[in-house]
Amino acid sequence: MVKILVDGLMHVGDILIASSVLPVLKKAYPESQITYLTYGNLCAAAQMLEGVDDVYAYDYKSGGGFLQGIRVARELRKRHYDIGISLDPRERITLIKWGAGIPVRLSLERALGWNLGWERWFYTADLPLVGWDVTKHRMAESFQEILRRYFHDEEKTFIPGRFKxxxxxxxxxxxxxxxxxxxxxxxxxxxxxxGVQTTMQYRDWPVEKFSALADRLVETYGADIVLTGIASHRERGVQIAAGMRHPEAVVDLIGKTSFLQLIALFREVDALVSLDTGSAHIAAAASCPVVTIFTFNSPEVYGAAVESSRTVSLHVPCSGKAICRRPGECKNSFCLDGITVAQVFQALTEVL
Known part of the structure; x- marks a missing residue:
């Protein structure tokens, strides 16, 4: 049995994007045991991924973490992994895998659109992605493509990661x-x-537009509007309901579900309208149709990896993670305010 360690020290949305490597690994090594290494608070998400057999919680501490890195490397060495795959090869995790004595260490950072520095010397293979424009493909597709090339897998159909x-x-x-x-x-x-709020205000579509969209869905489909999110999003949910003509259609579950219950919830609804945040990718991994509203990020790269998904973006010339200056420096909020209720409603109509 081949023992594989996959590391992804990312946000929950990034983990779900990168889960597209799992079907490729299971095809190449059907009898493998795959362990996903990630932050402790993300272990529940990693454990739910189809293809993951075990998780390893890495409780990263900024500053003074050298001894911690040695401890983790020693613990991993005892597990005798055959292959280590880095989806986002940061400096410390690179040295940990090298110190763990994993014989085959693969770096997939080119799927992220950047190249390693000194870290590449600690990998047995820094996988290339020649002739593939990462700005024109969802990141999940780029991860899958780079690993398929390594295994000489000629499959061309994209297979998204999925929850159990x-x-x-x-x-x-x-x-x-x-x-x-x-x-x-x-x-x-x-x-x-x-999904009504993110951790970054410049991604948050105006409350009054959410209210108008909800009313249109109630009047067109007789829909129930299920509000989701964590407890700190409650005020925004209250504002959305207060601005509706049909507040009786609101089902307020903000702050009422655990992570695992949120996955189950997305399997009970017909679609999700999400801001550019992890909720879109959670719903996609639960096979829920998704419409994602994008502001400064690239929908081509960060769109949800599910067939029945749509993205709404104005594609303004200054958008894109690498070039957007973000609020504080940029006073133009057109990339957010210019997205209309009609545009989101049309995209949602298509997935429904």
């Missing part, structure tokens, strides 16, 4: 939440979830 089936108790908990929230009302013809 939800546990029965999570499914039941979600069904009970929905039933309680909708008690006494006629069942909606559609259930449309909204």
């Amino acid at each position: 089936p939800s546990a029965a108790e999570d499914v039941q908990a979600v069904k009970e939440m929905l039933a309680a929230a909708c008690a006494g009302r006629a069942p909606g013809k559609k259930r449309i979830a909204f």
